[in-house]
Amino acid sequence: MADAAIARRGRSAAGHGAFGDLAFQTLTFVFAIIVLVVLAGVIASLVSGALPALGQFGLGFIVTEAWNPVTEKFGALAPIYGTLVTSAIAMLIAIPVAFGIALFITELCPNWLKRPLSTMIELLAAIPSIIYGIWGLFVLAPFVQEHIQPALIDTLGAIPGIGILFAGPPLGIGILTAGFILSVMVLPFISAVMRDVFETVPAVLRESTYALGATTSEVVWRVVLPYARVGVVGGILLGLGRALGETMAVTFVIGNSHHIHASLLQPGTTISAALANEFTEAVGDL
Known part of the structure; x- marks a missing residue:
């Protein structure tokens, strides 16, 4: 009798566990479907x-550079180009x-320094992007204009082939400066993921x-x-998306x-920057 009761309880527990x-499987599947639906x-x-x-405008909108709100001629090539180039610069620096x-944190850093260093790096991700923008405009751009861009023009500007990338006057602002800002912003995301997977x-x-x-x-x-x-x-793709x-x-x-x-020293624009600058002045159905 005791063995039969134990067997019944075992079957009951197994049934509850299976249910x-x-x-749980159904619930998690529904959550996954919700993500796909969204x-x-x-x-x-x-x-x-x-x-x-x-x-x-047709598909030519994607490969047209013109942007003239007066004549209503628009093209997305310049923002697409700026987005890709600034992101590439950022990843080349940040990775x-x-x-x-x-x-360093996972293999070489002393134990007493690991936590403070990791915290300081992660705090970079908590800084609002507008703060980065203000810092870039008033601190980084003048520094780039006075020191980095003249050095690039003098050293690389005369080299055939790549000199065209560093042609023009040192303006401070431009695609290169935007790439510098982005590299600082994506750095904590990429480094945090790399640190976690190394561990x-x-x-x-x-x-x-x-x-x-x-x-x-x-090793x-x-x-x-x-x-x-x-x-x-995965960490690199996360930073690239950012x-x-x-x-x-x-x-x-x-x-x-x-x-x-x-030239990387010249001004440009990105898709998101164009949206931020133009949406308040958008009129008409488009």
Whole structure:
């Protein structure tokens, strides 16, 4: 009798457990579907809102540079170009620095310094973008104008091929300065993700490699990076998304010119900066 009662209780517990697992699985599936539905709704809304412009200007809107509100001739090529170039500059600067920060914190940093250093880096992400913009306009742009841009013009401006990237007068504001600002803004995101994924590498892998006589650099390149490469790529993509969508800080320092210049020292614009500058003056159905 006792064995039968125990068996019944076991079957009852198993039944409740199976029901709980099914309910949990269904609930999480619904949450995942909600995310996909929201994403599909956003895409549908963007496409629906873009149809009038595409109907009037055609696909040439994407590859046209002209931007003249008086004659109602508009093109998105200059903002697209500015968005891609500033984001590329930001990532070229931020990725190596973020990698070095994450590597130092996880592999080389003394224990007493890890927490304060990590906190200070993460605080950079809490600074509002408009503060970055004001700092960039009144501090970074004058510094770039007086020191960085003249040095680039003197050293790289005369080199055939790449000299065109550093041609023109040192204005301070421009695409290069916007890239500098973005690199500072995405740095805490990329470094935080890299640090976290580096810390997920099992200690036994590190210790075994050190026991074989490997140096710190060999451990990093042969153990840490291969193990954490998916997370590293995820952190880079997170920073790239932040750079592509940044508005206020870029608007302050990029110059807001709807023209494409080969020189990185010249003003430009981005998609988000163009929206911020133009939406208050938008009239008509478009």
